[in-house]
Amino acid sequence: MRIGMRVAAVLSVLIVLVSGCRDSYDDSEEKGKIFFSSFFADYELAFMEADSPSERHQVSYTASMVDYITNAAGKVSMGGVSYIVHFTSGGQLNLFDTYTFSSNVIPSFASTYAAKISPDQTRILVNSAASQYYIYNIDNSTSYPLSTVTPSAASPDQNMITWSPDSQYVALVSNHSTNDEIYVYSLSDGGLTLLTSFGSSFSRQQPAWSPDGDWIAFTSNCLSPLLNNNIMIVRPDGTEMRRLTSGEDTIETTPLWSPNGKMVAYLIDNGVGSNALGSIKSDGSSQKQLTEHSGSGVSGVSWSPYGTKIVFCANWTGFGEIYTIDPDGGDLKQLTYWGTPSASPSWISD
Numbered sequence: 084m085r086i087g088m089r090v091a092a093v094l095s096v097l098i099v100l101v102s103g104c105r106d107s108y109d110d111s112e113e114k115g116k117i118f119f120s121s122f123f124a125d126y127e128l129a130f131m132e133a134d135s136p137s138e139r140h141q142v143s144y145t146a147s148m149v150d151y152i153t154n155a156a157g158k159v160s161m162g163g164v165s166y167i168v169h170f171t172s173g174g175q176l177n178l179f180d181t182y183t184f185s186s187n188v189i190p191s192f193a194s195t196y197a198a199k200i201s202p203d204q205t206r207i208l209v210n211s212a213a214s215q216y217y218i219y220n221i222d223n224s225t226s227y228p229l230s231t232v233t234p235s236a237a238s239p240d241q242n243m244i245t246w247s248p249d250s251q252y253v254a255l256v257s258n259h260s261t262n263d264e265i266y267v268y269s270l271s272d273g274g275l276t277l278l279t280s281f282g283s284s285f286s287r288q289q290p291a292w293s294p295d296g297d298w299i300a301f302t303s304n305c306l307s308p309l310l311n312n313n314i315m316i317v318r319p320d321g322t323e324m325r326r327l328t329s330g331e332d333t334i335e336t337t338p339l340w341s342p343n344g345k346m347v348a349y350l351i352d353n354g355v356g357s358n359a360l361g362s363i364k365s366d367g368s369s370q371k372q373l374t375e376h377s378g379s380g381v382s383g384v385s386w387s388p389y390g391t392k393i394v395f396c397a398n399w400t401g402f403g404e405i406y407t408i409d410p411d412g413g414d415l416k417q418l419t420y421w422g423t424p425s426a427s428p429s430w431i432s433d
């Protein structure tokens with residue numbers, strides 16, 4: 084019996100390893116729940132089954148507090164736990180368990196501007212009060228400040244922080260040496276690696292670590308003669324910086340890697356506040372605008388667990404509704420028709 088169990092355990096590990104190596108998935112394999120913020124009496128957390136989006140299930144009930152999802156976890160750990168973090172108005176940080184639907188308020192962070200869970204789901208990087216970065220340990224509810232770096236009050240949002248896939252480093256925007264620059268911070272020894280040194284000449288923001296750990300994408304106008312933003316990539320040691328997206332007259336922002344690291348989704352800003360969705364292969368080929376500029380456009384972009392779909396919110400109808408699209412631009416689908424605002428979809432596999 085015991086040997087049989089061991090064989091079964093080894094087999095299940097092998098199956099996980101083999102499936103982890105797969106290159107492509109059929110979108111019929113994309114099950115699970117899409118969590119999002121949805122307007123009831125105010126914003127609450129809700130989910131819909133990915134294969135049956137006509138029904139929304141309310142899972143938070145904080146009347147008079149605005150609930151936002153802020154972490155596209157998208158993955159199930161071996162322990163069967165999958166978290167998202169969400170804020171309420173005022174920035175109260177909550178950790179939400181997508182299996183038990185329980186929400187755990189983290190009292191020490193009542194004014195949170197950004198927070199992301201580590202890929203191993205043990206820690207949260209928090210931008211508290213737009214003035215201090217902290218690491219919060221989920222297991223024992225302790226936290227400590229990252230005292231050598233400082234979040235910029237000018238850019239406190241959720242896209243200014245990212246975890247390495249091995250959960251040993253974070254990349255973040257810090258202005259501790261006057262200008263905002265992007266740094267890699269080692270959680271083991273506090274070591275800092277400067278990735279950008281553009282001074283006051285150019286912008287740099289929105290670092291996003293690739294799933295294989297080899298690259299960090301970010302947004303900057305540093306190479307564009309017309310000073311429009313492009314998606315750049317750089318090695319985590321600061322070398323081999325180069326431009327990923329082309330387009331002198333277009334503004335590309337907010338890079339987001341696909342789960343297998345082969346594509347990057349991003350936003351295309353038309354300069355007057357309407358974002359379209361774009362995608363590009365991580366080798367720089369197949370750059371595409373996937374949606375039109377319409378209304379206030381696209382926000383809250385994330386990937387499905389296997390990367391066959393991009394899920395996003397778009398304000399094309401007067402309200403934010405949730406849509407999916409293939410990464411190459413095919414099969415645009417409107418999932419919700421509630422006629423009330425929705426935001427921040429985050430797709431979690433079952």
Ligand SMILES: [Ca+2]
Pocket residue numbers: 125126127143144145146147148149150
């Ligand atoms: Ca609420």
Ligand SMILES: [Ca+2]
Pocket residue numbers: 307311312313328329330331332333334335
């Ligand atoms: Ca550009």
